[in-house]
Amino acid sequence: MAEPALPEPQHSAALLEGFLGSATLAFAFFDPELRLRRANPRLAELSGQAGPLGRPVAEAFPDCAAALEPSLRRALEQGEPVEGLEIVTPRGWWLVSCFPVSGPGGERLGVGLAAQNICAQKQVEEALRKSEERFQLAEASSRGFLYEWRLPENTVWRSRGFAVTLGHLPEEAPQDPQWWAAQIHPDDAACARQAMEEALRQGGEYSTEYRVRHREGHYVHLWDRGRVLYDAQGRPARVLGTATDISERKRLEAELEQASRHVRDVINSLVAFVGVTTPSGVLIEINRAALESAGLEAGEVLGQRLEDTFWWGHSPEVRAQLFDGLRRARQGEVVRFDLPTRTKDGGITLDFIISPLKDAEGRVAYLVTSGIDISARKAAEAAQERLIELLQQSEREALALAQIANSLSLSDPMQTNLDSLAAQIAEVTGALACTVELMREDFSITSMGSFGLPEALLAGFTAVQAAGERLPSQRTAQRREMDVARRFRDNALSDPRYAPLHEALRAVRWNTVAAAPLVQGQRVLGAVVAYYAEDDEPAISDLLQLSTITSQVSLVVENMRLFQEVRGKAALEERTRLARDLHDSVSQAIYGINLGVHSARAALPHSPADALRSLDYVLHMAETATAEMKNLIFELRPESLEREGLVAALHKQTRALRLRHNLEFDLELPHEPELPLPAKEALYRIAQEALNNVIKHAQARRVSLALEPCQDRWRLRVRDDGKGFDPHREFPGHLGLHSMRERALSVGAEFVLHSAPGEGTCVEVWLGVGGG
Known part of the structure; x- marks a missing residue:
C-alpha cells in the first residue's frame, strides 16, 4: 500500500500546528x-497563565515582562535576533531567544x-558548585605534600610527597622560602604572596590556589x-600546611566548561x-x-x-528502543526517552520525544519526532560522580593521616610511639591487628610496636626469627614492595617452620596478612603489617590506603x-661534661689537699x-672541693631543686665557678x-649551659647573673664581657644554643640571644609566672 502524500499547503499548516503543540x-x-x-x-x-490572545507583553507575562519586553522590542526594531537571555520565573529557569519575523516581501x-526550560x-x-565546596573542605590529600615553615630560622621542611607532586626530592630542594616563591607562576605569584602575608598579619587559617613549576x-x-x-x-x-595537586580537578573544570559551552550552542540552535x-x-521530513x-x-x-537511518541503524539495541517508541506513539501515546544517536563526529544522546498527530477523525496520521542534545548534561553528571569519588577518597586519606599525626609525641619513648602507630593504622584501615616493625640492614627486627596481637604471638615471632626463618614483614622489606598473604594463618598452622606460632594462631580471628615496606629515601626502615579477618x-x-599511609609513616x-639519636647524643655530651668537670675540679682539689698535708707534715717539726x-x-x-662536689651532685640529682630551691642552686653554681676559674x-x-619544678629545672639547666659557654668560649673576666620578676613574667639573664660572636653563624657539632632554646620552648618560655664580636654575650629567658 502506497504511503499517503502530504497535501499542500493546508497540510503544512496542520503539521506546523502539530509540531508547535x-x-x-x-x-x-x-x-x-x-x-x-x-x-x-x-x-x-513561562507566562504562568493561559487565555485569549491579543494582550500586550505586560499582561501576557506579568512575572517577567520587565526582562522580556526590551529584548522583543530590540529584535523588532533592529531586525537582528536577541539570544542568550536567561529569565527566572516561579515556574522555572528559561533560556529565551527573540527573533524578527518578516513576510515574503521583506515587510x-x-x-x-x-x-x-533549563532548570535541569x-x-x-x-x-x-556544592561538590566543589565539599572538595575544598577536605584536609590533607594523598596527591600532595605536607610542609612546615619555621619562621625563626626561615627554613622550610617538606614531606616525601613533594617528589611525587613536583619531581624534587625534599632534600634536593633548597629550604629557603625564596626558592619556593621563584617556582610559582608569574601570573599567580602576587596572589599567593598576598594570601600568606594576610595569614601572618591577621592569624588563623589560609587557603589559596596557584601554579608551581615542576622539575x-x-x-x-x-x-x-x-x-x-x-x-x-x-x-x-x-606555618603548617598541605599543598594538594589539583591539576586533575582543573582539567575536569576545563572539560566541564567546554561541555557547558556546547550545551549553550545546542540550546541556541533550538x-x-x-x-x-x-x-x-x-x-518524510527532516530538519x-x-x-x-x-x-x-x-x-x-x-x-x-x-530506525534504519544513519543515526540509529548501526545499533540493534538502539533500533529496538526506537522501534518500540514508534509503536507506542502509533497507539496514541506521547513517548519520551534518552536515545543514543550517531553523528559524523561520533555520537550524542538526545532527549527524544515522539508525539502522535491525529486527523479530524482522531486517527494517528503522522508521528512528529524531536530531540535535544543532552550529551553535555550526561557528561556533567559523570564528571560530578568523579568529583564526589575524588572528594571522598581525599577525605578518608586526610582523616587517616591526621589521626596518626595526632597520636604521636616525639618526647615519648620509641616503643610507646610504635604501639600508638600500630593502633592508629589498625583503626583507619579496618584491620583487626597491626604491627610496626623496625629493622636493621640485614632485615632482622629490632623494635616492634603492636596492636591487637597476644603476647604469646609476639614471643612466637621472636622465636621464628631466632630460628632463621623470615616473617612476612621481613620478606616485604627485603623486596621493597607490598605483599598480601591470604590464608596465612591456615598455611602457617600446617608449616613446621612456624611451630612457635601454632598455639597462639589457633586463637586469632584473622587469616589474611598485608605487609607494606617502610622506605625512607634509599633506606629500608622496616615494615607495617595489617591483619584482616578471614571473612x-x-x-x-584498602591496600592502596595502607600503602599511602605507610609512605607517610616512613x-x-x-x-x-x-629525635632519639639527637637526645642520646645530648645525654652522652652531658655525661662527658660531668666527667671532665670532675677531673678538672674535684680531682685537682684532692691532689692539692694531699700535697698540702704532706708539706705541713714535713714543715711542722x-x-x-x-x-x-x-x-x-x-x-x-x-672548701673548693666541697663546693665542686655539691655542684656536681646537684647536676646529677636535679630533684634537689625542690628541696633547696633555684636561687640556692644558682649560688652554688657561681661559687664553684668563681673558685675554679677566678671569675668575678x-x-x-x-x-x-x-614556679613549677619543671620550669625551675629548665631555668637552672639553661643558666648552667650559658655559664659553661662563658668558661669554654667567652674569655670573660666578669659575668652578671640575674633572676628577677618583670610584671607578670620572670627573666633569667646571663651576661658576660667576653669576646662575643656572630649569632647568625652555624657552629657544627655545638648543641649548646640549640639545647637551651629547646629547654625554653619545652616550658613555654621565650629564649633571646644577643651577641656580636667584641661586645660580649647576653642570654635571656622570659617565663610566665605560672611557668608557661
Whole structure:
C-alpha cells in the first residue's frame, strides 16, 4: 500500500500546528505593537497563565515582562535576533531567544519568541558548585605534600610527597622560602604572596590556589592551605600546611566548561533533530541541523524507516528502543526517552520525544519526532560522580593521616610511639591487628610496636626469627614492595617452620596478612603489617590506603629515630661534661689537699709557721672541693631543686665557678620564684649551659647573673664581657644554643640571644609566672 502524500499547503499548516503543540520549547508570536498573537501550549509554563490572545507583553507575562519586553522590542526594531537571555520565573529557569519575523516581501510582520526550560542544567551546575565546596573542605590529600615553615630560622621542611607532586626530592630542594616563591607562576605569584602575608598579619587559617613549576618544566596546579602557629608570646613561630595537586580537578573544570559551552550552542540552535514520519515510521521530513550532524542530504534518508537511518541503524539495541517508541506513539501515546544517536563526529544522546498527530477523525496520521542534545548534561553528571569519588577518597586519606599525626609525641619513648602507630593504622584501615616493625640492614627486627596481637604471638615471632626463618614483614622489606598473604594463618598452622606460632594462631580471628615496606629515601626502615579477618578480605582500595599511609609513616618513623639519636647524643655530651668537670675540679682539689698535708707534715717539726700556711691552703682546697662536689651532685640529682630551691642552686653554681676559674660574678638573685619544678629545672639547666659557654668560649673576666620578676613574667639573664660572636653563624657539632632554646620552648618560655664580636654575650629567658 502506497504511503499517503502530504497535501499542500493546508497540510503544512496542520503539521506546523502539530509540531508547535508537541514541541518541548515554548513558542510565541507578537505583532509590531508587541501584542501576543500566536502561542503554543508550552508557553503557559513561562507566562504562568493561559487565555485569549491579543494582550500586550505586560499582561501576557506579568512575572517577567520587565526582562522580556526590551529584548522583543530590540529584535523588532533592529531586525537582528536577541539570544542568550536567561529569565527566572516561579515556574522555572528559561533560556529565551527573540527573533524578527518578516513576510515574503521583506515587510516586518512582528517578532517571535522561543524559550527552553533549563532548570535541569542549572541543577547540575548547582550540584557541581556544592561538590566543589565539599572538595575544598577536605584536609590533607594523598596527591600532595605536607610542609612546615619555621619562621625563626626561615627554613622550610617538606614531606616525601613533594617528589611525587613536583619531581624534587625534599632534600634536593633548597629550604629557603625564596626558592619556593621563584617556582610559582608569574601570573599567580602576587596572589599567593598576598594570601600568606594576610595569614601572618591577621592569624588563623589560609587557603589559596596557584601554579608551581615542576622539575620537568611544566606547571602543576596546587591548592595550598594551612595554619599559622604562635609561640608563648603570641608571635608567629611556624606555618603548617598541605599543598594538594589539583591539576586533575582543573582539567575536569576545563572539560566541564567546554561541555557547558556546547550545551549553550545546542540550546541556541533550538533542537538537534526534528522529523516527521508516517504512522509506520517512514521518514518524510527532516530538519537541516539533523542532516548537518550526519553530513547527509535529505534525499539520502527520506523514505527510510526511522530506525534504519544513519543515526540509529548501526545499533540493534538502539533500533529496538526506537522501534518500540514508534509503536507506542502509533497507539496514541506521547513517548519520551534518552536515545543514543550517531553523528559524523561520533555520537550524542538526545532527549527524544515522539508525539502522535491525529486527523479530524482522531486517527494517528503522522508521528512528529524531536530531540535535544543532552550529551553535555550526561557528561556533567559523570564528571560530578568523579568529583564526589575524588572528594571522598581525599577525605578518608586526610582523616587517616591526621589521626596518626595526632597520636604521636616525639618526647615519648620509641616503643610507646610504635604501639600508638600500630593502633592508629589498625583503626583507619579496618584491620583487626597491626604491627610496626623496625629493622636493621640485614632485615632482622629490632623494635616492634603492636596492636591487637597476644603476647604469646609476639614471643612466637621472636622465636621464628631466632630460628632463621623470615616473617612476612621481613620478606616485604627485603623486596621493597607490598605483599598480601591470604590464608596465612591456615598455611602457617600446617608449616613446621612456624611451630612457635601454632598455639597462639589457633586463637586469632584473622587469616589474611598485608605487609607494606617502610622506605625512607634509599633506606629500608622496616615494615607495617595489617591483619584482616578471614571473612573481611581487604579490597584494592584498602591496600592502596595502607600503602599511602605507610609512605607517610616512613617519614614519621625516621623523624622519631633522628629525635632519639639527637637526645642520646645530648645525654652522652652531658655525661662527658660531668666527667671532665670532675677531673678538672674535684680531682685537682684532692691532689692539692694531699700535697698540702704532706708539706705541713714535713714543715711542722722545724717551721710551725710554714706548716700553718700549708694547712690554710689545705682548708681552702677542701672548701673548693666541697663546693665542686655539691655542684656536681646537684647536676646529677636535679630533684634537689625542690628541696633547696633555684636561687640556692644558682649560688652554688657561681661559687664553684668563681673558685675554679677566678671569675668575678655580679649576682641579682632576690628571692625564690614561685614556679613549677619543671620550669625551675629548665631555668637552672639553661643558666648552667650559658655559664659553661662563658668558661669554654667567652674569655670573660666578669659575668652578671640575674633572676628577677618583670610584671607578670620572670627573666633569667646571663651576661658576660667576653669576646662575643656572630649569632647568625652555624657552629657544627655545638648543641649548646640549640639545647637551651629547646629547654625554653619545652616550658613555654621565650629564649633571646644577643651577641656580636667584641661586645660580649647576653642570654635571656622570659617565663610566665605560672611557668608557661
